[in-house]
Amino acid sequence: MSGDGRSVWHRFGHDPRVAEHQHLRASDRDRDVVTEVLSEGFADGRLDREELDERQDRLRESRTLGDLPPIVADLVSDSAVPAVAPAAAAPAVPGRFRLDAEAAYRQRLVGAVSGFLIPTLICWVVWIAAGGGFPWPLFVTIGTVMGPIGVLAGGRERQVAQVERELEEKARREQRGLPPAEDD
The missing domain is CATH 1.10.287 (Helix Hairpins)
Known part of the structure; x- marks a missing residue:
C-alpha cells in the first residue's frame, strides 16, 4: 500500500469511491488491488484469518466497483475522496487539443x-x-x-x-x- 491510502485508490481503473463509477463492473485488476490490501492487512496483523477469509469471499462475490470500498474501508485512508468526478472536471471534447x-x-x-x-x-x-x-x-x-x-x-x-x-x-x-x- 506504500503507506499512503491515496495511492491505493489511484491504482483502480476508476476510483470506486466516486458515485459515477460505482455502477461499473469491477475488473480483475481492481480485484487484485483489493486482494493486495487484504493480504497486507493480514500480514500486518490488522486482520485475523477468519476476517481475511470473510472479506475474500465478499470480494469473489463482488460485481461492481461500488462493492469494493466497503471490503477495505477500515484498512485504507478515505481522506482523498474526490469531491467531483474526474470526468466531470474536464469533459472530453474531440479535437480540443x-x-x-x-x-x-x-x-x-x-x-x-x-x-x-x-x-x-x-x-x-x-x-x-x-x-x-x-x-x-x-x-x-x-x-x-x-x-x-x-x-x-x-x-x-x-x-x-x-x-x-x-x-x-x-x-x-x-x-x-x-x-x-x-x-x-
Missing part, C-alpha cells in the same frame, strides 16, 4: 530549421573568411539538413495527430488521477 498539437509541430519545425541554418551559416561565413579552399562546410550542411528533412518527411498531419493523441492521453491520465506516463 488540435491547436496545441499544431503549435507543437510548428515549434518542432522551427527548431529543426534553426538547428540547420545557424550552424550552416556560421560554417560558411568562417569558410569564406578563411579564404575558401576545400568546402568543408558541406559536411555540416549535409548533417544539419537532416533535422528539417526528418520533420517534413514525417508528414505534418501525421505528426500533429500523434501529438494530439499524446495530449489527450495525458489529460485522461490526469482526470483519472494517475501519474504521468514515463515519457511525459
